[in-house]
Amino acid sequence: MVAIRVPRSMRAKRELLKHAPKLVENGKKMLILHGTKTSAVLNSVLADIFHLKRDHAVKYTKKNDNIRPFESGGETSLEFFSLKSDCSLLVYGSHSKKRPNNLVLGRTYDHHIYDLVEVGVENYKSIESYAYDKKLAPKLGTKPFFAFIGEHFESVEELKHLKEMLLDHFKGEVVENLNLSGVGRIFVCTAISPTTVYMMHCALRLKRSGTSIPRMELVEVGPSMDLVVRRHRFPAESLQKEAMKAPGHAKKMKNVTKDPIEGKLGRVYIPDQELGKMTLTNDIKGLKRERRDAKKNKEHSKKQKVNNPE
CATH class of the missing domain: 3.40.50.10480 (Brix domain)
Known part of the structure; x- marks a missing residue:
C-alpha cells in the first residue's frame, strides 16, 4: 500500500495539482x-x-x-x-x-x-x-x-x-x-x-x-x-x-465576467426611477409581522385620541 501524505506547503500542493485529473490532459x-x-x-x-x-x-x-x-x-x-x-x-x-x-x-x-x-x-x-x-x-x-x-x-x-x-x-x-x-x-x-x-x-x-x-x-x-x-x-x-464520461459544462451566468486582475465582475441593471410615481408607505415588507401590526395599532390609537379628546 502507498501511504497517503497531506501536503504541508504550497509547493507540495502545486505538485499535487499537476497530477490531479484535468479536463484537457497533458x-x-x-x-x-x-x-x-x-x-x-x-x-x-x-x-x-x-x-x-x-x-x-x-x-x-x-x-x-x-x-x-x-x-x-x-x-x-x-x-x-x-x-x-x-x-x-x-x-x-x-x-x-x-x-x-x-x-x-x-x-x-x-x-x-x-x-x-x-x-x-x-x-x-x-x-x-x-x-x-x-x-x-x-x-x-x-x-x-x-x-x-x-x-x-x-x-x-x-x-x-x-x-x-x-x-x-x-x-x-x-x-x-x-x-x-x-x-x-x-x-x-x-x-x-x-x-x-x-x-x-x-x-x-x-x-x-x-x-x-x-x-x-x-x-x-x-x-x-x-x-x-x-x-x-x-x-x-x-x-x-x-x-468516457465528459464533465458537465458550468452554466453560463448572465452579466458576469472574469478578469485576470480584478477577478469576478458583475453588472447590475437598475430601471429608471421617476420621483412623481414614487410613494412611500409605512407598510414595509422587511419588518416582521409582529412589529408591523404593533406599529399599526399604535397609529390607530393615536388617531382615536385626536378625534375624541377628553
Whole structure:
C-alpha cells in the first residue's frame, strides 16, 4: 500500500495539482518494464522506445517476476508501478519459448488496467543499424505524423485496437496550432495481413516545391519491426463508461465576467426611477409581522385620541 501524505506547503500542493485529473490532459507518461526473462532483441526494442519517448517516459531495468498482464491477480504489480511513477501508459516486455519477443502495450484509468494488446516483435531493426545524416535525427518535443495504410485498420477489430494503442502511446501532448517546421518525423504503419502490421519510423526532409508548401521526403531512421497481434483485451463496459464520461459544462451566468486582475465582475441593471410615481408607505415588507401590526395599532390609537379628546 502507498501511504497517503497531506501536503504541508504550497509547493507540495502545486505538485499535487499537476497530477490531479484535468479536463484537457497533458502528454501522458509511459512506463517501460522488463519481465522475468527478456531477449537481446526485446532489450533493444525497449531501449529504442524509451529513446523515442524519453521526455515522457520512465524505465525500470530490474526484472519483475510477479507481472502477468492477462492473468487474474497478475495486474496488481502493474497498477502499483503505474501509481508509483504516475504513468498511464504501459510497455511490458517478456520472452519465453511459447511467446518469443513478446511486447504488451497497455493503458490505465485511475491507475487501474483499462485495456491491453499483446504483440510479437519480428524482423526488428534498431536505430543504430541505420546510416543517415544526423541532422535529420528527430529532435525532442517534435510532434509525429501517423500514416496507417491498409483496409484492415478499419475492418479488423484487433488492428483497430492496436491503432488506438499506438496513437495513444506515441502522439505526445495535444496542441491546437502546429508549425510545419516543428514536425520532423512520421510513423508509417502498414497492415500486411489481418494480424500483422509493419511499423517504421521515418524523418521528414523538407525541400523546395515552388509553392508556399514544401515538398516532403521520407528518410527511414529506425526503428522498424513487424508487430504480430497475439492477444488483446478490451476495457470493461462499466470502466469504459466511466472513463468516457465528459464533465458537465458550468452554466453560463448572465452579466458576469472574469478578469485576470480584478477577478469576478458583475453588472447590475437598475430601471429608471421617476420621483412623481414614487410613494412611500409605512407598510414595509422587511419588518416582521409582529412589529408591523404593533406599529399599526399604535397609529390607530393615536388617531382615536385626536378625534375624541377628553
